[in-house]
Amino acid sequence: MKALICDEPGRLSVISRPAPVRADDEVLVRIRHVGICGTDFHIFAGKHPFLDYPRVMGHELSGTVEEAPPGSALKRGDPVYIVPYLSCGACHACRKGLTNACQAIRVLGVHCDGGMAEYLSVPERNVVPTGGIALDDAAMIEFLAIGAHGVRRGAIAGEDRVLVTGAGPIGMSAIIFARARGAHVTVMDTREDRLAFAVDRLGANTSLPANASAGTEAMRMTGGDGFDVVIDATGNAIPMQRGFNFLAHGGRYVLLSVVRQDIAFSDPEFHKREATLLASRNAQPEDFAEVVRQMEAGAVPTRALNTHTGRLEDGVKLFADWSRPDTGVIKAILEV
Structure with missing residues (x-):
């Protein structure tokens, strides 16, 4: 062969x-x-x-x-x-x-x-x-299942404001399945073309350029609260660490990304928010089944x-x- x-x-x-x-x-x-x-x-x-x-x-x-x-x-x-x-x-x-x-x-x-x-x-x-x-x-079911699993790990619901950082294919899959649960989704990336695609073709509600003013703009967008759920799909330690700053009090941070190096965060800020940090690895059979259901429903x-x-x-x-x-x-x- x-x-x-x-x-x-x-x-x-x-x-x-x-x-x-x-x-x-x-x-x-x-x-x-x-x-x-x-x-x-x-x-x-x-x-x-x-x-x-x-x-x-x-x-x-x-x-x-x-x-x-x-x-x-x-x-x-x-x-x-x-x-x-x-x-x-x-x-x-x-x-x-x-x-x-x-x-x-x-x-x-x-x-x-x-x-x-x-x-x-x-x-x-x-x-x-x-x-x-x-x-x-x-x-394409497997890569979509990665995002579906991360969304499930984050227990995303319709009332949640979600920030997905990184608009590559894995971030896109997270957008699709967060939107399928009715959440309000903001996507952040350095590439304007990926931001436009996520809004125009994937149903993301808003976009946020990943630049020096992103933190200020994120607070403006959320009325100073931050996001209920942040999902990192950047594959880069620097934005992974920065993602903690976008969390609302009581927020949940889901790491779809994995990197070789250590990542660090401010423990006082993390405790003040009573935040939850979640790793998301691969996917489970029910995530694959969810992808198939959403494909059959025309949501992908x-x-x-x-x-x-x-x-x-x-x-x-x-x-x-x-x-x-x-x-x-x-x-x-x-x-x-």
Whole structure:
């Protein structure tokens, strides 16, 4: 089979390798679409902290069943998406149902080879029928589930004023699902084009340029109160730390971002607000199901999000092109 492999930072190759052999509890999937996300670009750039090279990337995956175990509800040809988090099922987190925070988690395309290939064999529990969702849209379910999980972690409700910092794809997913819960959403970013897109196409209520006057403007917008919920999707320690300053008293701060370095905040200010700090890691099955529900309801503008497509065999050139900000990529999808 063909596969696109990252040999080392900055170097990709299209290779031929044997197709995987299905284990007894696994489903062999013919991969059809692979979404590319910030994790993949970080791997390509050599910035990912949890990875050994060479690596076949790809964890936003849809395809069709090629072979399933005897007695499985899945059959050859079924359209499916893949939940890319391989949890152990036995650790403390897994026993509590927190499979997204498994102590021994392996993420496809990061800790082990992923789906930028013609075939992938994964545990049956990680393979889910798409229902009525088109396969190219189904390749976007995983990144949208990240935002849906963060919104659920923040217990966002209709009366909340929410600030989403960072208008990349993960921030966009948080906007979509916060709005789906009826919250008033403000989006903050340095890029005017992303702010306009979030308001015009995703339904964000207001935008806030991330500049030196953002703190003053945020207080003006909220009558001096701050935001009930702040969701950080910047992937940068400096704005992550700055985000504490936008919280209302009793507010909740959800970190979708993860960075290598420590972050710090003022303990007196944090206590004065009686604020809550929440990490949000990966997603859980109910978040994937919520994405499907909202897609079926027409609440996810998939055509607007999917800005670039190309073939797996052209991935070496496309990856280099799509990693440049001037190409305007929001979500790029490789067709296999």
